[in-house]
Each structure stands twice: as structure tokens, then as C-alpha cells.
Amino acid sequence: MTIEEFGRRFRAREVTSAQVTEECLQRIEADNPRLNAFILVMADDARQQARDADRQLAAGNDLGPLHGVPISVKDLYDIRGTATTAASRVREGHIAQRDAPTIAHLRQAGAVFVGKTNLHEFAFGTTNEDSAFGPARNPFDPARSPGGSSGGSAASVAAGMALATLGTCTGGSIRIPAAACGIVGLKPSYGEVSTEGIVPLSRTFDHAGPLAQTAADACLVYHALLGDAGAVPPAPMPVKGMRLAVPRRYFCDLLDDEVRARFEEALNRLRDAGAHIADVDLRHAGDIAAIYLLIVLADAAEYHAATLETMPDRYTPPVRLRLEMGQYVLAEDYVRALAGRTVLRREVDAALAQHDALVLPTLPIPAPSIGATTVKVGTATEPVRNVMLRLTQLFNMTGHPAISLPNGRTASGLPCGLQLVGCRGQTDGLLRVALGCERYAMSGSSPRSGRVGG
Amino acid sequence: MKIDVWLQSAVADAERRGLPELKPLLEALAKTVAAVRAADFNVNASSDAKPGHESR
Numbered sequence: 001m002t003i004e005e006f007g008r009r010f011r012a013r014e015v016t017s018a019q020v021t022e023e024c025l026q027r028i029e030a031d032n033p034r035l036n037a038f039i040l041v042m043a044d045d046a047r048q049q050a051r052d053a054d055r056q057l058a059a060g061n062d063l064g065p066l067h068g069v070p071i072s073v074k075d076l077y078d079i080r081g082t083a084t085t086a087a088s089r090v091r092e093g094h095i096a097q098r099d100a101p102t103i104a105h106l107r108q109a110g111a112v113f114v115g116k117t118n119l120h121e122f123a124f125g126t127t128n129e130d131s132a133f134g135p136a137r138n139p140f141d142p143a144r145s146p147g148g149s150s151g152g153s154a155a156s157v158a159a160g161m162a163l164a165t166l167g168t169c170t171g172g173s174i175r176i177p178a179a180a181c182g183i184v185g186l187k188p189s190y191g192e193v194s195t196e197g198i199v200p201l202s203r204t205f206d207h208a209g210p211l212a213q214t215a216a217d218a219c220l221v222y223h224a225l226l227g228d229a230g231a232v233p234p235a236p237m238p239v240k241g242m243r244l245a246v247p248r249r250y251f252c253d254l255l256d257d258e259v260r261a262r263f264e265e266a267l268n269r270l271r272d273a274g275a276h277i278a279d280v281d282l283r284h285a286g287d288i289a290a291i292y293l294l295i296v297l298a299d300a301a302e303y304h305a306a307t308l309e310t311m312p313d314r315y316t317p318p319v320r321l322r323l324e325m326g327q328y329v330l331a332e333d334y335v336r337a338l339a340g341r342t343v344l345r346r347e348v349d350a351a352l353a354q355h356d357a358l359v360l361p362t363l364p365i366p367a368p369s370i371g372a373t374t375v376k377v378g379t380a381t382e383p384v385r386n387v388m389l390r391l392t393q394l395f396n397m398t399g400h401p402a403i404s405l406p407n408g409r410t411a412s413g414l415p416c417g418l419q420l421v422g423c424r425g426q427t428d429g430l431l432r433v434a435l436g437c438e439r440y441a442m443s444g445s446s447p448r449s450g451r452v453g454g
Numbered sequence: 455m456k457i458d459v460w461l462q463s464a465v466a467d468a469e470r471r472g473l474p475e476l477k478p479l480l481e482a483l484a485k486t487v488a489a490v491r492a493a494d495f496n497v498n499a500s501s502d503a504k505p506g507h508e509s510r
Contacts, residue, residue, distance in 0.1 A: 287489065287490065287495075321479060328480060340495055
């Protein structure tokens with residue numbers, strides 16, 4: 001059941017928030033031992049919030065599209081009275097004293113919080129394997145990663161444990177798990193959605209945003225995060241006449257064959273529907289990974305400097321080592337990387353000047369097996385982490401809004417993603433494009449036989 | 455600081471701190487640093503300004 005469908009049935013008195021919340025909690029009870037998507041299940045609080053939502057609606061107090069909607073929250077967001085673990089033993093004993101502003105906005109919008117989801121420790125990884133609570137698993141194949149770092153969040157929606165979820169994104173941590181789990185992930189423009197009350201990774205690149213089952217649902221949650229709970233999705237942009245640009249060089253150089261096939265099929269469908277699709281080139285694309293790494297390492301090392309000194313053994317070893325590495329980045333190289341980011345931002349701006357959006361795959365490979373450190377892509381063998389970040393990290397650096405839509409599956413049933421990137425500061429414009437394109441991407445569909453609410 | 459001098463110093467510091475497993479990561483980081491330093495968007499005190507660069 002999507003948020004939109006829930007809203008229609010909720011207001012028609014066909015379902016209650018209590019019923020749908022209970023169904024989500026039952027899914028969590030049944031599937032969380034297998035998927036490890038949740039660090040904390042807030043069953044009692046959720047039931048109470050759902051009953052309150054039902055009472056409010058019965059009293060004629062409609063809070064808008066998220067009223068009564070069961071939502072999960074990545075365990076980086078502060079929810080008052082609960083621990084914000086960041087999936088790390090470093091934060092043992094922490095209890096949030098207040099809601100993050102985004103959580104407060106969703107609370108005012110009537111959302112029901114079913115629990116806090118698993119992630120890569122401190123969001124510093126793309127597979128969700130390094131977590132103090134063990135790895136989250138992909139609902140399409142539990143031997144595989146759900147992507148990361150918002151892996152538990154994506155798994156929770158794909159498995160019907162929540163109707164939508166909140167993620168964070170520093171290099172692709174919303175879009176990567178959305179693609180790996182066959183759902184929609186929206187990274188808004190940089191700075192639009194507050195990151196206050198959210199454990200940071202890189203304050204230069206961090207974004208907060210939703211993962212949901214459809215672009216319209218992502219739009220509803222995005223607006224609620226901004227405090228605009230009553231907003232409705234904008235009209236889809238007509239595909240006929242839509243101007244899309246494909247950054248082929250670099251972004252299409254290293255793709256799994258089936259991911260490439262799904263991508264080209266989606267382009268053909270969009271072209272057949274009247275979209276104008278051109279190729280564009282980003283001259284410094286080859287520098288993206290190096291520029292990203294220097295900035296994110298140094299930013300993360302600064303935040304973790306004190307705890308690396310006082311409690312290094314509480315980190316998972318891989319995350320600790322990457323943080324330690326960040327302590328050695330020189331200031332002069334950090335400044336060079338910032339200059340490179342400015343150049344890249346201008347190149348993306350220029351590529352979008354004559355187009356409504358960039359279009360590219362989200363993830364070069366299907367979800368990798370848990371434990372894999374390298375992956376074969378065509379004839380190349382590459383580190384999993386580098387491959388997973390390859391197509392998403394640029395837009396965290398430049399701040400452009402980006403969304404991943406489900407784009408069919410591989411022969412073995414693993415989801416693929418289609419990424420759209422819009423102009424800076426125009427997340428609603430990107431959502432219009434996504435709403436127009438969504439039906440031309442192939443649905444990722446559910447890994448289960450039935451969605452919540454049938 | 456030159457990259458080889460930086461790398462030597464960083465590896466020695468990591469070993470002193472009981473983190474010899476950092477060495478391959480630092481060697482990879484050195485390659486990243488070299489790539490950024492070699493990029494054509496860099497300016498130096500004797501070069502012309504380049505498009506896209508602003509005075510700070």
C-alpha cells in the first residue's frame with residue numbers, strides 16, 4: 001500500500017491507522033529476524049500514535065497526507081526519549097533529549113514511528129555490513145546487501161514493514177539502497193531539509209531525505225520534512241518534449257551488463273514517448289572519486305577525532321580504519337578538493353542549462369553479496385565500495401537534487417535503479433520530471449507476494 | 455608537502471600508534487592526493503587565474 005492509497009482508504013474509513021500500523025508491526029515481527037532491518041522497534045509508541053491518529057481523524061482534525069502513516073527512521077535521527085545509536089557502540093548510553101526538527105515536522109504531520117532502522121556504522125559505508133547490530137539484509141535475497149548506508153531503511157519499505165522511511169545521504173546513501181531494494185529514494189537539494197539532530201558524516205555533503213514506494217509518496221514525505229505537511233505532489237511533467245541528458249563518459253563506462261540493458265531500455269521507452277535525449281560530457285568526471293574522498297575523509301575525521309582517541313575499540317574495525325585515514329589528509333589537499341568541487345558543480349550546472357534533468361543509472365551493479373570486497377563488472381574487478389558510490393557521489397558534492405526510481409530487475413530478480421538529477425534548488429522541478437518518467441521505468445515491484453493492506 | 459614525504463611520515467605515525475594495517479590505505483590515499491594535485495583545475499602562485507576559480 002502506498003501512502004497515497006492509504007490516505008484515500010483512511011479518509012474513506014476503509015482502513016484505520018491502527019490496522020495498517022499493526023500490519024507493519026506484524027511484518028517486522030515475522031521478517032526482522034531474517035532481514036535485521038530494525039535496531040529498535042517502537043511497537044507500543046507506534047500503536048499509541050496510530051490510535052491517536054484515528055481519534056484525530058474521527059474528530060475531524062485531518063493533519064494531511066502523512067496523517068496515520070507508519071514510517072521507519074534511520075537510526076541517525078534523534079527521536080526524543082530513544083537512543084540514536086548510529087549503529088555504533090561508540091554511542092552506547094545515548095538518549096535523545098529532543099526530536100530532530102525533521103522528526104518534529106513529521107510528528108506534527110501525524111506520522112506514526114514504527115522504529116529505528118539499521119545502517120552502516122555512522123553512515124560511513126555503502127553495504128550496511130559494518131554495524132554494531134550486524135548487517136541488514138536485502139529482502140530480494142537475504143544473502144545480499146540492501147545497499148547503504150540507509151540499508152535497513154530501504155529494506156523496511158521493500159519488505160512492507162513501513163510505508164516510507166527517512167534516510168540520510170552523503171555519497172548516495174539514499175539512492176543506493178533505494179536502487180538495491182527496488183524502491184524510490186530522493187536526495188533533495190543540499191541544505192533544503194534540516195540535518196540538525198542527525199548524526200553527521202560530512203557536514204559538507206550530508207543530506208536528509210525520504211525513501212518510499214513511489215515518487216509521489218517521496219514527494220509527500222519530502223514536503224512534510226520541510227514542515228509543509230499539506231502539500232500535494234506537483235503535476236507530472238509531460239514526457240513528450242521533456243529534455244533529458246545522459247552523461248555517458250565515466251557514468252556509463254563501468255556498468256553490469258544487465259544494469260546497462262535495463263537503462264537503455266528505459267531510455268528507449270522515454271524516447272518512444274517523445275522525450276528528447278542527448279549526451280552530455282562532464283569534463284572533470286574522472287576526478288570525482290578523488291575529490292569526494294579527500295573531503296569526506298577529513299570531515300568525518302574531524303567529527304570523530306575525540307572518540308577515536310578515547311574509545312577506538314568501540315568502532316567496527318573497517319570504519320575505524322577509514323576514520324583514522326582521514327586524520328592524515330592535509331589542509332592544502334582539502335582546499336584543492338574544495339576547488340575541484342566548485343568546478344564540478346559548474347559543469348553539472350552547465351549540463352543542466354538546456355535540459356530538464358540528467359538521466360543515468362543509480363547503481364552500476366545489482367546488490368552485492370554480503371562479505372564481497374570486490375566485484376567483477378564486465379572484465380574489470382573493482383572494490384565494491386568504489387563501484388557503489390560511482391554514480392551518486394557527484395551530486396552530493398554539487399548539491400543537485402537527485403532521485404532513484406525502480407527500473408526493472410536482472411534475470412536473477414535483483415532490482416536496478418534509474419537516477420534523475422535536477423537543477424540546484426529545484427527539487428520540486430525534479431519531482432515533476434520523476435513523476436512523468438516513473439511509468440516509463442519498469443517497476444521494481446515487491447519481493448513479497450502481497451503489500452501491506454493487500 | 456611533497457606526497458612521498460607525507461606518506462613516509464603518515465605510515466611511520468600509524469605504526470607508532472599501533473596501526474600498521476593503515477599502511478595500504480595510506481598508500482591508496484597517496485594516489486588519490488596525487489590525482490587531485492595533478493588535476494588541471496589547480497592554480498599556483500605563478501599561474502594565471504583559471505575559469506571557475508574565484509578569489510577567496
